[in-house]
Amino acid sequence: MIHLTRDVDQRETASGLKVREHYDVEDLVDFEPKEALGKPGEYPFTRGVYKNMYRGRVWTMRQYAGFGTPAETNEYFKYLLEQGQTGLSVALDLPTQMGLDSDASLAQDEVGRVGVAIDSLADMEALFAGIPIDRISTNFTINGTAAIILAMYIVAAEKKGCSREQISGTVQNDMIKEFLSRNTFIFPIKESLQLAGDIIEYCATNYPRFNPISVSGYHIRELGANAIQEVALTLLAAITYVEEVKSRGIAVDDFAPRLSFQLGASTDFFEEVAKFRVARRLWARIMKERYQIKNPKGMKFRVFSGGNGISLTAREPLNNIIRGTLQCLIGVLGGAQAIHVPAYDEAFAIPTPQSARIALRTQQIIAEETGIPNTVDPLGGSYYLETLANDLEDAILALIDRIEKAGGLVKAIQQGTIQNEVLEQAYRAELQVQKGEKTIVGLNKYVSDTDEEETIPIFNVSPDILQHQLNSLEKVKAERHNAGVQRELQRLGSAALEGENVMPYIIDAVKQYATVGEIASALKSAWGEYLQQS
Amino acid sequence: MTLVPRRILLAKPGLDGHDKGIRLVTKAIRDAGYEVIYLGLRQTPENIVRAAIDEDVDVIGLSILSGAHLSLTNRVMTLLKEQASEDRPHLIVGGTIPKEDIVKLERAGVSHVFPVGSNFTAIIEWLKGLEDGGDTFD
Numbered sequence A: 001m002i003h004l005t006r007d008v009d010q011r012e013t014a015s016g017l018k019v020r021e022h023y024d025v026e027d028l029v030d031f032e033p034k035e036a037l038g039k040p041g042e043y044p045f046t047r048g049v050y051k052n053m054y055r056g057r058v059w060t061m062r063q064y065a066g067f068g069t070p071a072e073t074n075e076y077f078k079y080l081l082e083q084g085q086t087g088l089s090v091a092l093d094l095p096t097q098m099g100l101d102s103d104a105s106l107a108q109d110e111v112g113r114v115g116v117a118i119d120s121l122a123d124m125e126a127l128f129a130g131i132p133i134d135r136i137s138t139n140f141t142i143n144g145t146a147a148i149i150l151a152m153y154i155v156a157a158e159k160k161g162c163s164r165e166q167i168s169g170t171v172q173n174d175m176i177k178e179f180l181s182r183n184t185f186i187f188p189i190k191e192s193l194q195l196a197g198d199i200i201e202y203c204a205t206n207y208p209r210f211n212p213i214s215v216s217g218y219h220i221r222e223l224g225a226n227a228i229q230e231v232a233l234t235l236l237a238a239i240t241y242v243e244e245v246k247s248r249g250i251a252v253d254d255f256a257p258r259l260s261f262q263l264g265a266s267t268d269f270f271e272e273v274a275k276f277r278v279a280r281r282l283w284a285r286i287m288k289e290r291y292q293i294k295n296p297k298g299m300k301f302r303v304f305s306g307g308n309g310i311s312l313t314a315r316e317p318l319n320n321i322i323r324g325t326l327q328c329l330i331g332v333l334g335g336a337q338a339i340h341v342p343a344y345d346e347a348f349a350i351p352t353p354q355s356a357r358i359a360l361r362t363q364q365i366i367a368e369e370t371g372i373p374n375t376v377d378p379l380g381g382s383y384y385l386e387t388l389a390n391d392l393e394d395a396i397l398a399l400i401d402r403i404e405k406a407g408g409l410v411k412a413i414q415q416g417t418i419q420n421e422v423l424e425q426a427y428r429a430e431l432q433v434q435k436g437e438k439t440i441v442g443l444n445k446y447v448s449d450t451d452e453e454e455t456i457p458i459f460n461v462s463p464d465i466l467q468h469q470l471n472s473l474e475k476v477k478a479e480r481h482n483a484g485v486q487r488e489l490q491r492l493g494s495a496a497l498e499g500e501n502v503m504p505y506i507i508d509a510v511k512q513y514a515t516v517g518e519i520a521s522a523l524k525s526a527w528g529e530y531l532q533q534s
Numbered sequence B: 001m002t003l004v005p006r007r008i009l010l011a012k013p014g015l016d017g018h019d020k021g022i023r024l025v026t027k028a029i030r031d032a033g034y035e036v037i038y039l040g041l042r043q044t045p046e047n048i049v050r051a052a053i054d055e056d057v058d059v060i061g062l063s064i065l066s067g068a069h070l071s072l073t074n075r076v077m078t079l080l081k082e083q084a085s086e087d088r089p090h091l092i093v094g095g096t097i098p099k100e101d102i103v104k105l106e107r108a109g110v111s112h113v114f115p116v117g118s119n120f121t122a123i124i125e126w127l128k129g130l131e132d133g134g135d136t137f138d
Helices: A004-008 A070-082 A121-127 A146-159 A175-182 A189-206 A218-223 A227-246 A252-258 A269-290 A319-333 A353-369 A383-405 A409-415 A417-434 A465-479 A482-497 A503-511 A516-527 B020-031 B045-054 B069-083 B099-107 B120-131
Strands: A088-090 A138-140 A169-171 A213-216 A259-265 A303-307 A338-340 B007-011 B035-038 B059-064 B090-095 B112-115
Touching: A070 A088, A070 A121, A070 A353, A121 A146, A121 A465, A138 A146, A146 A169, A146 A189, A146 A503, A146 A516, A169 A213, A175 A189, A175 A213, A175 A218, A175 A227, A175 A409, A175 A417, A189 A213, A189 A227, A189 A252, A189 A409, A189 A503, A189 A516, A213 A218, A213 A227, A218 A227, A218 A259, A218 A417, A227 A252, A227 A259, A227 A269, A227 A383, A227 A409, A227 A417, A252 A259, A259 A269, A259 A319, A269 A303, A269 A319, A269 A383, A303 A319, A319 A338, A319 A353, A383 A409, A409 A417, A417 B020, A417 B120, A482 A503, A482 A516, A503 A516, B007 B020, B007 B045, B020 B035, B020 B059, B020 B090, B020 B120, B045 B059, B045 B069, B059 B069, B069 B090, B069 B099, B090 B120, B099 B112, B112 B120
Parallel strands: A088 A138, A138 A169, A213 A259, A259 A303, A303 A338, B007 B035, B007 B059, B059 B090, B090 B112
Antiparallel strands: none
8 A cells, every 4th residue: 555645755864865754673673783883982983982971071162262362362261261161262363364464465354353363472372371271272273374373382382381291282274175165275285285294293293182183074064065075075084184194104003093073063963963973983994994003092083063153044143042052962962072052143243252151051051951961872772863874874985985986085176076066065955945945943934023133242353453463563573583583484495395394394483483474475485375266 | 227237246355265155146146147257265355346347247246254344345345436437336245244234334335235144036136126227326
């Protein structure tokens, strides 16, 4: 007998995987829990990278923050730490991200706007004045200039008396996703990957607790990729970095334990939770089977979960608090090591102290009121979740295989095929929303005349920032030993031309108070710049 | 005077790299039958205005998600007033624009603001409105 409903009620996940009415034990007949899941903290780490997960230590609450001058952001960091935030995540302004000083002509509208302005070591020292960086890990969302910012952080920390073992944190340093989606690239692809490799190599030898990279699917997701594309591209990017460092004759076991990741937490709840589990399983297998590493630490997909900004709405913005809560839950049930919840006003401006506090409180409420962290991987073994994870795994592996057979990720980026594929997906998804086929409450369904936007406070960047920053930059340039700066910049330029690891040279230049713009220029002179085809 | 928008120039001024919106809008407007020139990322106001005059476009669309929309748009508008002839192109702006700034942009001479969440159809309808002569300068 044919049931009419079978054809009518077809449902699928956000990435197009079929979802049936219910799932049962038969769905997992070929499922070998020992092989597919393992125990928490054990290969293939599907259930989590640590044995006791949040019972041992709750995830790091890491709200992205930064604006204006280093002194302003320093005060704000102290406020966030007083509020119980457990790690710092530094937002840098666009000139800093693009390798420009605050006095560059292209920078004048952007200084201190989407993040804090950093021109020289003096700014980094001011940013962390009075903050115990020996006990706090700091994440920098920095890519094109990651080597420079890392050098400044290291030097500032060591000047404060931190030992190499005490310096912990992360530089994002994922250039592949910059070419794919985030667009703060500076140097050509080859040199960008080489520089990323320099950072990984340098940290592996010198800074055992620093994560030299956070391979990020998050931003590819923000561009509109689905969960399958997100994980496949993240893993392919990670493989590209491993190959870059391995080609220098360094054993993968020596640096793999410090590779870290960032994924987005989007809206399709169970698919998103399953995605984190599958990413862990696949990475562990890649490291064990493809690279045959021995140290299980190098097989752990340690991940930062970032709530997807694009799923937030400008209409009825307070609804975004609920969306942020669900995104935080995805990160927790997905077993993330650190979580960011976007502030509800993200569609308008960078957060106000109030909206940032609510985002932090969202995490604290889930961590301390709900009992959710009391047991490891509470959803493990769910018929639906494990089936979904298996289906996702098949789709991700098929995409990885297709891209590798077509010549690999870097080639696909150079040809623009991947960017187009993701944009096509984004366009389809956007049309679904605009036609009302995919519901966004308050935006295309239950649209009300009351729109709270008028009553929520919006963050305004002070107009004096540019002048403040120009003054301090001028002071640094007047007080430093300029001959020393020129000498170190020249040494850096030669090292870049000769293909040496540039990290030690950048550190020497930073110690002389060379600026972000000067160091980036020295590298541009050696390597040239990347120009995107439009 | 009735303006028939044949050519539209889209560009991202400033350092902001968020280009999903402008790429999708480019595609949507092209699909609706308009000729769109997308200049790309990190265009200076000078570049944008020069291209607009050289390409003889009817509408310039800027996309800014970095919060620098007021100063960047004002600079484009100033150059446009200086350099373009009387039937200068319309300037429209999209991005993360708070409501209070929409008014400021319109007061500065921007013909329309499409904040994040705007539908493609709203943009296309607005362009069609120009053809009907429903919208003129000043």
